[in-house]
Amino acid sequence: MSALKDLIAQAVDRLADDLEGLSHRIHDNPELGYQETKAAAWLTEFLGSRGFKVERGIAGVETAFRATLETGAGPTIAIMCEYDALPGIGHACGHNVIAAAGAGAGAALAAVRDRLPNGRIQVIGTPAEEGGGGKVRLLRGGAFQGVDAAMMIHGWDQWVLHQDLLGIVRVGLEFKGKAAHAAADPWEGVNALDAVIQTFNNVSMLRQQVRPDARIHGIITHGGAAPNIIPEFAAATFYVRAARLDYLGDLRTRVVACAEGAAAATGCTLTVTDHDTPYDPMKRNDTLLDVFRSNMARLGVAESPEVKDRLGSSDVGNVSQVLPTIQPYIRIAPDATPIHSRAFEAAAVGALARDGLLKAAKTMAMTTLDLLAEPGLVRKAQEEFRGSR
Ligand SMILES: [Zn+2]
Ligand SMILES: [Zn+2]
Structure with a gap:
């Protein structure tokens, strides 16, 4: 397992310039929710070229996608990408990094597909997080059916495994x-x-x-x-x-x-x-967070304590109410840079963003690998999910 994780990390490093390029292209062409045609095209092109089976416009949402890599009967693990921008201030939420990190995690797993345990990896493109409720529509349309566990990352000014969402x-x-x-x-x-x-x-x-x-x-x-x-x-x-x-x-x-x-x-x-797309609170899943944490530690990333007084809302909360889901926060900006600010928009293409993107891609790919290799972990995550309902 350890050797395979080294190969995953090397695959991300080989792709580093491509992933950063993808992130910058999305950043420099900001598209509002449900209008992310360019971002969806670039991401699906990239994943398709890495051997993923690509479906565009899933669940009736034109700019959503699902890219699947299947190695046999086993758990289905989803890695979510967001890529919508904000009106007026572009990618001030850093969704370009979320998108590239998700695609990078998928590509790294595809690079070692012959040695992967049995299962299914789905990179799911989820439009319109900033108010449009893309994931709510995808959930209603059945896009997450059959998914056993899901993850995504979000950019921030520190590494924090979990934040409550209102x-x-x-x-x-x-x-x-x-x-x-x-x-x-x-x-x-x-x-x-x-x-x-x-x-x-x-x-x-x-x-x-x-x-x-x-x-x-x-x-x-x-x-x-x-x-x-x-x-x-x-x-x-x-x-x-x-x-x-x-x-x-x-x-x-x-x-x-x-x-x-x-x-x-x-x-x-x-x-x-x-309103037809209410956002649910985030339901935490410590089983998945622990796996993510151990892979972060492997990369030498120090985790910051959870923050209790900066509470936002996101449609990833809705996914977390339906299946075990995590959204760790990745440092892509200098300390105390608020999200949805012009400073965060600038940071989302800076050196910290490159570093965070690559580490996030590695951590998500390694976490996915752990879950495929040990279906007992997926069962444990689901038991935790049901128990805390
Ligand atoms: Zn935002
Ligand atoms: Zn965001």
């Missing part, structure tokens, strides 16, 4: 009242704006009683047409975030109850609309 639901609240002249016959009106304002007041009170990692934040999207008309329609959108799926569901119910109370108090009718 689940997020986006709730639209629409109130319908009755228009009337606001001075001549206000008693004839039913004030939909009052219902919105009362909802905000109710939510403000609710916020005192929520867990510290929960977040509830909203805006008014419609507040009426003119001051001399009692608003017959008003609307708000709230984001509700929490670190646990059951608590997230509870909180959503309580926010909706705030709106229902406001509707009852004002005499309005309420329509609740849920």
Whole structure:
């Protein structure tokens, strides 16, 4: 096993310039979610040329892909690639590095395919992480069916094995009242704006009683047409975030109850609309994290402690609620560089990004190898997954 891992590391080193080139090309051609046609084409071309069987446009998502390498009956391990950019600031989340590291891990495994244990490796291209919910659509479309364990990495300013991610639901609240002249016959009106304002007041009170990692934040999207008309329609959108799926569901119910109370108090009718791609919290899997950790240590990478107060959301959380999944963080930027910043965008093509990309590709390939070689580990990861549900 150790000798095979050395061969994997050597394969990544041989491909280093190609992988960095791929990363830079994606970085320098930023494409927004569901429009990543160039990135998807480059990645599938690269994986196809390494012997992967490539399927483009899977699960009805045009810029998604699946590249499969099969060596016989055994576990199916997925390595996920993201490659969407942010509006205005390009690859300030470093998804170019995620993409190249995933492709590099696949290519390194393909380089030793004759010596691989039986199983199936799938590099899955997952578009539109930045709000579009690509993985949610892929999950619904069955793209992860048959996958036993999944992994991806994300760029950061340190190496951290696991970070909690907040689940997020986006709730639209629409109130319908009755228009009337606001001075001549206000008693004839039913004030939909009052219902919105009362909802905000109710939510403000609710916020005192929520867990510290929960977040509830909203805006008014419609507040009426003119001051001399009692608003017959008003609307708000709230984001509700929490670190646990059951608590997230509870909180959503309580926010909706705030709106229902406001509707009852004002005499309005309420329509609740849920955004169609909610992001789930990240469910950790220590079995997979331990395998990843041991391969990191093999490369001499020092792990930083988990950070408790910088909480984001990602659709990888949804994958982690369906099958054992990890998303370790890779140092690709100088200390204290915030993600989604111009500094992070610049760092995503710097020397640290090259180093992180190559180490991440090696670690993911070695972790995949361990899981193929020892199906008992995959079973253990699945038992842990079921136990902590
Ligand atoms: Zn991001
Ligand atoms: Zn990101």
